[in-house]
Amino acid sequence: MTKESKHTHGFQTPEHYFDELNRELVIQSKLSELPQRTGYTVPEDYFSGLESKIVGALQNEKEQVSVLPLFRKRNLYYLSGIAASLIIGFSILNTVQDSPVIDTADASYYIENGGLNLNTFDLAQLLTDEDISEIVDQSDFFSEESLDTYLLEHFDESILLQEE
Amino acid sequence: MPLIEETALIEGLKSEHHKEAAFRDLISEFKERLYWHIRKIVLDHDDADDVLQNTFIKIFRNIDQFKGDSKLYTWMYRIATNESITFINKKAKKMLISTEEVQQLAISKLETDVYFEGEDIQLKLQKAIAALPERQRLIFNMKYFDDLTYEELSEILETSVGGLKSSYHIAVKKITQALKNETF
Known part of the structure; x- marks a missing residue:
């Protein structure tokens, strides 16, 4: 039974305040039964050397050779193919017996680091129409699975972390 | 962390000359909070150590993208959360199992984990948390153990307070029910 008050105090509460208060009290009463700590521990002195460890890891990463992003990978295939053709052609034409042997991995590394300065026009000149249509027709150049794996390994979530 | 110190730290991180010193200060200030946040998601110490390093490296590399619209630590929490989830997804992919199975596997190892010294009730609590959907698990851990406010959680998870x-x-109802039933 509510008694009608003679005077109104003028104070108000936020909307749904009492509903939420009720819910919060239920939560708090349930939580009081739970342990306050997780039980997880860390190795002794783990936190004390962490600054140097992380700065060291950052410096190591900087020193590593950068990986070509996906959109350039296709170019790498073109370049590797051309490089392999050039090497084969060169080895046929070159009659010098003591010439050094260059494998495809070395050639790819050389190209990847800008050693072979070819532009798109140069590449187009070296490929026949047949070569180009063969590459374009390969719709499964990257399978869905390999693309998925690549994104998991290389996708930079920081793009999504931008505040705006 | 007082606002004035946070501003100075961000300025240091963005300057060429003081970058490394500021980065060390940043690690000192936040290493434990971020570690425990990550640990509660990935559960294993070695995994948490890997994710923590990746998180700080990502923070260092992306500090220019931090515009100060949110608090620095909520922005870092968001990076740590994303890194942890990405880590679990990668692990699941490598092991050809689901992310839920990764969690259950990690939980099953807790009893013999040298870096878990919890009592029986704490083990049961961790099992109950691991059985929650990912979003509820994150919210519960950050609210219950880290004592973050709903407003802070809202910034980190980009979800409404309601x-x-x-x-x-x-999550609380499910956990308390699971602890009562002990059917997990």
Whole structure:
């Protein structure tokens, strides 16, 4: 039974305040039964050397050779193919017996680091129409699975972390 | 962390000359909070160590993208959360199992984990948390153990305060029920 008050105090509460208060009290009463700590521990002195460890890891990463992003990978295939053709052609034409042997991995590394300065026009000149249509027709150049794996390994979530 | 110190730290991180010193200060200030946040998601110490390093490296590399619209630590929490989830997804992919199975596997190892010294009730609590959907698990850990406010959680998870309150309430109900039933 509510008694009608003679005077109104003028104070108000936020909307749904009492509903939420009720819910919060239920939560708090349930939580009081739970342990306050997780039980997880860390190795002794783990936190004390962490600054140097992380700065060291950052410096190591900087020193590593950068990986070509996906959109350039296709170019790498073109370049590797051309490089392999050039090497084969060169080895046929070159009659010098003591010439050094260059494998495809070395050639790819050389190209990847800008050693072979070819532009798109140069590449187009070296490929026949047949070569180009063969590459374009390969719709499964990257399978869905390999693309998925690549994104998991290389996708930079920081793009999504931008505040705006 | 007082606002004035946070501003100075961000300026240091963005300057060429003081970058490394500021980065060390940043690690000192936040290493434990971020570590425990990550640990509660990935559960294993070695995994948490890997994710923590990746998180700080990502923070260092992306500090220019931090515009100060949110608090620095909520922005870092968001990076740590994303890194942890990405880590679990990668692990699941490598092991050809689901992310839920990764969690259950990690939980099953807790009893013999040298870096878990919890009592029986703590083990049961961790099992109950691991059985929650990912979002509820994150919300529960950050609210219950890290004592973050709903407003802070809202910034980190980009979810409305109302939605967070509902998720937390559901998570608490599920956990207390699971502890009563002990059917997990």
